[in-house]
Amino acid sequence: MAQKKNAVIVGGGTSKFGVRQAHLLDMVQEAAKACADDIPGLKPTDIDGLIIATTMAGRHSSALNTAPLVVHRLGLRPTSICIRVDTLCAGSNSAIIIAKGLVESGIADVILVTGGEKVYMPQRWETNYTQLAVNDHDWDSAMGLGVPPPFFAMIAKMHMKRYGTTKEQMAHVSVTNYGYGEGHTNGHFAGRTLTMEQALEARLIADPFGLYDCCPLSDGASAVIVASEERAKAMSNRPLVYLRGTGQHATHSMSAGWPGETLAEWPHLNKAAQVAYKNAKLTPKDIDVAQTHDCFTISEIIELEELGFCKKGEGGAFVASGEIGINGTIPTNTDGGLLVYGHPFGASGARQAIEICKQLQGRAIHQVKDAAFGLTHNLSGTCAQHTVVVYGKEPVK
Numbered sequence: 001m002a003q004k005k006n007a008v009i010v011g012g013g014t015s016k017f018g019v020r021q022a023h024l025l026d027m028v029q030e031a032a033k034a035c036a037d038d039i040p041g042l043k044p045t046d047i048d049g050l051i052i053a054t055t056m057a058g059r060h061s062s063a064l065n066t067a068p069l070v071v072h073r074l075g076l077r078p079t080s081i082c083i084r085v086d087t088l089c090a091g092s093n094s095a096i097i098i099a100k101g102l103v104e105s106g107i108a109d110v111i112l113v114t115g116g117e118k119v120y121m122p123q124r125w126e127t128n129y130t131q132l133a134v135n136d137h138d139w140d141s142a143m144g145l146g147v148p149p150p151f152f153a154m155i156a157k158m159h160m161k162r163y164g165t166t167k168e169q170m171a172h173v174s175v176t177n178y179g180y181g182e183g184h185t186n187g188h189f190a191g192r193t194l195t196m197e198q199a200l201e202a203r204l205i206a207d208p209f210g211l212y213d214c215c216p217l218s219d220g221a222s223a224v225i226v227a228s229e230e231r232a233k234a235m236s237n238r239p240l241v242y243l244r245g246t247g248q249h250a251t252h253s254m255s256a257g258w259p260g261e262t263l264a265e266w267p268h269l270n271k272a273a274q275v276a277y278k279n280a281k282l283t284p285k286d287i288d289v290a291q292t293h294d295c296f297t298i299s300e301i302i303e304l305e306e307l308g309f310c311k312k313g314e315g316g317a318f319v320a321s322g323e324i325g326i327n328g329t330i331p332t333n334t335d336g337g338l339l340v341y342g343h344p345f346g347a348s349g350a351r352q353a354i355e356i357c358k359q360l361q362g363r364a365i366h367q368v369k370d371a372a373f374g375l376t377h378n379l380s381g382t383c384a385q386h387t388v389v390v391y392g393k394e395p396v397k
Contacts, residue, residue, distance in 0.1 A: 006395045007103040007243045008232045009096075011038040012224030012354040015116070017188040017342035020219035024054065024061040024118040025073050031114055031221035031347070032074050039225060041235035044074070047225075049081035049108040051098060053091030053115030053346035057084075059130050060118045070114065080108035086346075088134050089293065090248070090378035090387040091115045092222060093349025097389065099226035100243045109231050115346035116221025127217060134381045136254040145255060148295060149214060151382050153206035156298040159264040160208065162313070167208055169316035170297035171199035174212040174339060176324055177294060181336025183365040188218045188342030213297040218342030222350035224357070229395075241360045244373075244392045245280025247272040250385040269306040269379070269386040276375075277308075280390035281397075284308030287390070288371040289359045290330055291352035293379045294337040300324075303377060304332065307388075326366055334359065334366045349387070352376040356391050 013034020015027040022030075036042055052070045057063040066084045071077075081102055087094045092115030102108040119127055131148070132141040145151045159165045178194035181187050194212060202210035229240055249272035251259040259267050277283060284307060292307070294300040301315035309330045310318040318324075324332040335341055335355040338348060356374035358364040374391045 005104050005106060006229045007100040007226055008229050008240045009243065009353055009357045009391065010225040010227055010232045010236050011035065011357060012222065012350060013038050014186050014222045014347070014351055014354065015220050016186050017218040017220035017344060019120050022219065024057055024063060024116055024221070025069060027118070027219060027221040028052070028070055028114055028116050028223070029073055031116065031223040032112065035112070035223040035225060039236055042225060044076055046110045046231070046235065047076050047112050048079050049099070049102060049111035050076055050078045051081065051083055051085055051095040051111060051113050053085045053095045053349070054117055055086050055088045055091060055134070055345050056117050056119060056130055060121060076112070081111065087385065087387070088380040089343070089345050089348055090380045090385060091346035091349060093352070093376060093378045093387045093389055094248065096224070096226060096243070096349060096353060097246045097248065097387070100246065103226060103228050110225060110227040112223060113226055113350055114221060114223040115350050117219065117344040117346050119217045119219050119344060139254045139256065140382060145382055148382070149206040149209060152296040152298060153209055155263045155302070156208055156296070158262050159298055159302065162262060162264050163316065165301065165316035167200065169320045170213055170301065171196055172320045173294065173297040173300045174199045176319070177333050177337045177339045180334050180366050181340030184335050184341060187336050187340055188216050189340045209296060215295045215338035215343045218344045220342060220344035220347050222347040222354065224350045224353050238361045239393060241357045242392050242395045243389065244282065244396050245276045245278070245390040247275030247279065247388045248385065249275070252384055255382060264302065266302055266306045266383065269303065272386040272388045273307045276388040276390050280392065282373060282390060286373050287330065287375050289334060289356065289368045289374045290332045291337065291355055291376045292332055293377055294333055294339050295343065295379070299379070300332065304330070307375070307377065326368065331368045334364060334368065349376060349378050353389070360391060360393050
């Protein structure tokens with residue numbers, strides 16, 4: 001019986017995130033070039049599969065059959081897989097899960113996973129109007145819940161009422177992540193700094209969120225290479241980073257199907273995490289560095305709870321005590337996260353994967369000492385789906 005193959009992430013790169021005067025395909029080319037630059041031993045002919053993750057390509061970029069368009073622009077000739085994936089914010093993390101399965105099954109050897117969005121249109125109302133289409137359009141979207149700030153503001157209010165979480169604690173998330181964003185020149189808010197005073201005095205967006213409690217919507221793209229360990233060794237002499245375990249759990253589309261007792265409980269994330277940890281043969285205590293979906297500051301707080309890094313209801317105090325800092329128990333969003341690097345929906349999971357890859361290879365800008373295991377997490381839509389991927393310097397045995 002043939003020995004099971006192990007899938008690894010070799011490296012990757014991103015385009016500039018922000019408000020771009022560029023087409024989606026232009027930004028995907030930028031990301032692919034950055035990915036190739038990060039892996040000098042990679043040749044276009046090595047790549048036998050391509051997965052592109054994007055949600056807005058059809059409406060905002062007139063690119064419906066997106067995968068062949070990307071193949072042509074990048075000069076590739078995939079023979080194992082050529083597809084587009086749409087799970088909104090979890091798009092490229094979903095694509096990484098697919099790539100893992102294809103490599104481990106022997107169907108593919110080297111897959112380029114890329115994701116991106118052209119979010120900003122000449123008339124800015126189009127962006128929010130498009131977002132209304134990611135939910136059940138007859139129900140939540142008609143009530144305005146397809147635009148994230150009001151929905152997550154309700155979540156924050158519930159968490160504050162139930163557990164005593166404060167605006168000051170949420171501000172600690174923003175300030176910490178802005179500190180991590182320093183040095184990441186491709187980030188949407190690259191070069192910006194943030195103080196507690198600035199965070200707390202920022203203009204109100206949706207009570208209790210101020211401006212810095214919310215991530216920006218961004219144009220941009222990311223790209224990573226997922227390969228078998230044998231092919232990875234041939235193209236790079238860096239330490240291998242294994243895809244140890246994954247979990248993806250979806251329970252509902254509209255808010256009426258929320259699986260928790262209140263909006264402050266996210267059991268669907270907890271379940272996805274349990275599956276990923278089980279597959280990875282690890283526990284939360286084993287994770288050295290994490291990238292969570294900090295679309296809002298309250299999101300990161302709840303995610304730390306549901307991922308098992310602190311007790312339920314203690315997320316606010318946990319972040320305020322410095323535990324997500326570089327010397328804390330779980331350094332989190334060490335490239336600035338969505339709050340600072342930005343959020344071009346389909347690109348975010350791959351961008352997270354790049355940071356975890358660099359952390360485990362010992363070459364991150366804000367390096368966590370002796371990092372051996374890392375985790376990425378995305379939510380999608382109005383917190384309808386959760387995706388978790390666990391990485392390690394050693395394969396599962």
